[in-house]
Amino acid sequence: MSNKVKVLVHGTGFAGQGHAEAFRYAGAEIVGIVGRTESVVNEVAKKMGIPYAGTDWQQALQDCKPDAVTIATPGGAHYDPITQAIEFGCHVFCDKPLTQSGETAKALHDLAVAKGVKTAFAASFRYMPDVMHAKRLVAEGAIGEPLEVECISHFNLERDIPFGWSHRKEDGGGRLNNNFTHKLSIVTSVIGEKILSINGEVRDDLGKAPIVEGVHNFKTRRDFIPKDLNDPSLKWGESNVEWSYTVLAQLESEMAKQPVSVLFKHGGLHPRFNEDYIAFYGSKGSIYIKGHYGSGPLYLYGDNKTWQELPLPADIAADIPDVDGDTERNWRYLIREFVKDIQGQSVAPYQTFKEGSQYQQLIDLIRQNDNWVDVTHLQ
Structure with missing residues (x-):
């Protein structure tokens, strides 16, 4: 058997x-x-x-x-x-x-x-090779005490991608569900899994998208963008989720005396001027990884006060499944x-x-958009 x-x-x-x-x-x-x-x-x-x-x-x-x-x-x-x-x-x-x-x-x-x-x-993007390398470097003290993290990304997604689940909160859509989950997982894998506090703001920059039949594969949805968006017979669906978000978080780390500050900034529809990146800053040095999900290469700023590109350790490289595509x-x-x-x-x-439940509860809190302080009375 x-x-x-x-x-x-x-x-x-x-x-x-x-x-x-x-x-x-x-x-x-x-x-x-x-x-x-x-x-x-x-x-x-x-x-x-x-x-x-x-x-x-x-x-x-x-x-x-x-x-x-x-x-x-x-x-x-x-x-x-x-x-x-x-x-x-x-x-x-x-x-x-x-x-x-x-x-x-x-x-x-x-x-x-x-x-x-x-x-x-x-x-699962915590398993990106350079993210795992960063985790090892931070644990070994390469940047000293971790202090703060930045996760910056701009996807410049086509605004006229056919209307579907990604446009609807009730269907699991939105950039928090489909981008922030990976980013948070990456950061906690390097810094520490305990999330202490969170604060955020979201925005729907899209509004609507064309309704098109026949889209079965998420990866090929761009192929179904209508050629004539002014066609009067074209139907449109209303988006009810965020396409941009800004989130601040504090994480507990065994390697830090104080909570580690984290900034997550994502614009789903906005163009990038330079590369997206993830950066970890510490008391003695810093790590910078190119790519919105840490695709690499990885750079270390250390005692020599310069950024140095580091190769992926052989044991990490050897343990990576051999298949095309990060996902x-x-x-x-x-x-x-x-x-x-x-x-x-x-x-x-x-x-x-456990983490899936925690992440979804955090996303619910962020989407409330109720963390603003009215300062119009200040002179």
């Missing part, structure tokens, strides 16, 4: 197919895949060599009897299938955001704990750890529904 972990996939798009490949890379067996549209799920199952395809999640749980499930649908569609999977006794891997609200995210975490199943929350590589890294844990092997701590 096979001792492979049996996995059922929920979602047929870029994430669903990526999760399936990542579980196979980790030695798991993909026993089935579920999607909304019969023709699409059948096509994906055939292409990927998955033996079972269906549109009924509960029926698939009964038919496939998986050890674990992976949830690769938009955040607003997570709560019911995850609840059903946990009740069935499955371990659960879920992409970010965990759900569309802090309340439902906490309910899933509480249920998973009560049922004793393992969970993994895929805010796909990070999925594979985390899923490899998750599968080992399910099999009873010893692994380093990874993010679970």
